[in-house]
Amino acid sequence: MGIPQLLQNLEKIEKPKTKVYPKPSSSGDGAPYRPAAVIDGSALAHHIFNRYLKSLSKDERIPKVLGFDYSIYQKNVLNWLERLEVGFRIANIFIDGHLPSYKTSTRTSRIQTTISNLSRLRTLSPSLIDLTKVNWNPSPPFLIAAFSAAVKGHERFKDVIKTVAGEADAFCAAAAKAWKGGDRELMSVIFTGDSDLVVYPSASHTRVAMLDDVRFENDPIEGNKVKVVLWAPWDIERKLGGGSEEKEGMIMKFAWCIVLKDTFRAAKVVASGKGDILDKVTVGREFKEQYLLPDLERQDGEVELDGMLDSRAAEVVYASPRYRRLCHPPVGEKEDGVEVYLPVLLEDVTKSSAWSVGRETRRRAYRILFGNNATVVEVHRKGEAVNKSFVKSEKGDEGLRTGEDVGQGLNGFVIGIILEVVGDYLEKSIPITDIDVLALLAAVTTHPGISEASLPDVAASHWIWPRAHILSQLTAGIWSLYLLQTVASLPSLEVPSDTDEQFLTKLKGFPSLLEVIDTTRFMTIYAISPDRRGMSKNAKKRARKRAKVMEGQDTTGVSVQGIINRMFNRDVRPEVAAVLNAVGDMRRRVDEEDVEEEGEEGMDSYMGMTVG
Structure with a gap:
């Protein structure tokens, strides 16, 4: 995820630093120093799942993936967090709860890709499902729910996880920027799988670590350690000449050039290590909107929503008139109906959609959330393509x-x-x-x-x-x-x-x-x-x-x-x-x-x- 080649180019401007935590206290007699950790929970959930897949043998792959054991997965989640806690103090874990409208085409494309993979798998293995014939693994439908349930059931981590009314990225950036550690500022590290976390506004104490760059080590003398590669967005911003009221968002302008494939301008910035050539760049409104930070205080009062486990269910709730006001970025009421993206399932593409089951149950939920006669547009597979079903939230008990x-x-x-x-x-x-x-x-x-x-x-x-x-x-x-x-x-x-x-x-x-x-x-x-x-x-x-x-x-x-x-x-x-x-x-x-x-x-x- 993120912006392709962004980090590779930024590395030529300012190299990331490899650090090992915890560090002994400066006085030698205090507790070891552990930076704060702000985690993109949705990214971590898939990261741990992908690590699990790599550990499977060819013989295990089919029954273990199709018969996915959520309890084993949950143990892996807690094990990962507990090992990270050795070197970092976990402050926040955010789960996607609402994706903005500008993600619509991306989401539809991803669903279509999954359906195409299903169709190819169905063609290559028409009777037995043989995952070894394709380079693709279906994601378990309750993966995020399993991740959330595991964390909420843990005595130490249960109070730091939250399903937010937006993408987890923006909330991670806001929490890391606002982090204060007691009487003095502590470093706050965002753990994510998305490279564009370095594009968000940051503070001097903000760092970004890619999940693939986290290593758990055991020192025979000093014990367990966490080794990470840290990016410093604040330092990169200033090296490009930003940081003042006159020149802000230089990393964002550089990222915009990469997205537009303005290779000449991007290459010149990389070669010089300076951002002067970016002064006249105007970032697109929709692109800029992606990197606005949410108001965390407005979200903190909604503790009643902490019980939501599944991102797709949370999306439906946050689309309702009662909770729509919390969404970041703000959303308006859609005239053509609320869109609900149903989880992608391991379906037989030659049969009708599995989502015909439970429609009356969902209709009842829509009726409570949106009132009578509201139109809900369910997005799911039909045949070998993404399709939409229109469901009226009328009485269907x-x-x-x-x-x-x-x-x-x-x-x-x-x-x-x-x-x-x-x-x-x-x-x-x-x-x-x-x-x-x-x-x-x-x-x-x-x-x-x-x-x-x-x-x-x-x-x-x-x-x-x-x-x-x-x-x-x-x-x-x-x-x-x-x-x-x-x-x-x-x-x-x-x-x-x-x-x-x-x-x-x-x-x-x-x-x-x-x-x-x-x-x-x-x-x-x-x-x-x-x-x-x-x-x-x-x-x-x-x-x-x-x-x-x-x-x-x-x-x-x-x-x-x-x-x-x-x-x-x-x-x-x-x-x-x-x-x-x-x-x-x-x-x-x-x-x-x-x-x-x-x-x-x-x-x-x-x-x-x-x-x-």
Whole structure:
């Protein structure tokens, strides 16, 4: 990220300095000196994920990436922060919570790139998903949420993380510039993956460190150390002749020349080490706006929003009339509707979007945030391209299913999502087996009947597109519930009078987003029944004639009851059976409707009269 070649060019003007912390106190008897650390949390979340990918072998890559274990990732996050804390005092961790309108084209381009990667992967591995055939790894949809949850659960770091109403970059720059360490100023270091953090206004004590340049070392005598490469924007600015009221933003002008590919001017600055040639450069308004600093004091009063974990959900909240005023840079109300960028999922591009699941749940959230009849534009995949769906925030409660009649051991909200997924397949006349339903139930059941260690390993051969797609549909539904839960938990919001308050109260107790889906348990169902190759792709005619699934027995001959006994706690087994019975009823209703349709097709019409 950042501006290509910016740091390489600035290095020729002012070289960064390599430092090691902590440093012994100058008096020799005090605490070691540790600069303050201001961290771009969104950048760090992806940095740690990418480091994790590099540690995987070729054989591990497919199951470990597709069956991503958030708990292992969270341990890596805390380990990284604790090691950094040895040399730095972590003061702030900021998470992106709102991206400005000038990022629209960039965001759309990134989504399209991901879809193109999915399409290429689908072409190269039409049955099994083989990541080794492409130089691309899908990012876990709840990565930022996992990062935030880990930090918020840590006793030392829980009070320094915040999801902000803007890009984390600007808030990092503002916090580092304003940092005061007790009676004297301490150095404040911004840890980021974006090179353009050196472009923001800075103070003499501000430094910028690229995450790739951080090294954790162990000295046999002095113990653990942190080695970093530090850029000093203040020093570079002055070397270019800036820093006075007459000449400000010289680094910004230099960066603007690089963006415009004004190679002659940029090369002359690099060669001379002076910024005189930049005096007449006029920076574009939109580019300059990116580097304005937010008012941190205005943000600090909104502690009620600290509970937001997911950046995409935070964006929806910050787009609402109640919280829009906090956004940096300021935003106005869009006449053509609020845009919501839904998380990119590992979908089968030959199927319809997974985001059709959970739409009524999201509609309810939009209605609370934006009022009745507001238009929300959802941006997501359709086919092999980025598409927009227009959702009216009108009353849609009748379309929600809770599944609370199956008992207390399973979460009724989640069961409602599973039944919605099943209904989506049946509506399209695509068979969905009891094994598929059991896999969905296993993914959302946190109390296994036996030790996880005794379960069969999930191999790369278990990951086929139909299973990945149905898991993405479940993910879409769970995320929609999380969005509604986030909205329902916000204070000072006027809930529509005809809203089911009891429903929202129950939803507030919904488990954490990351405690809901267990990918390993989902795929283990298929490991137990290895002959199953996912959902059939039979056409509608063949679907009408599909073989009946015997009670307690799947068409593969694998005992459904045996799988239930192996994967589920004794207390929830009757409820699992109840869900399968509910699915059976849904199948029978669809079959009866199909028979009626076939009967109607066989009738003849004569002069407006039905004969048959």
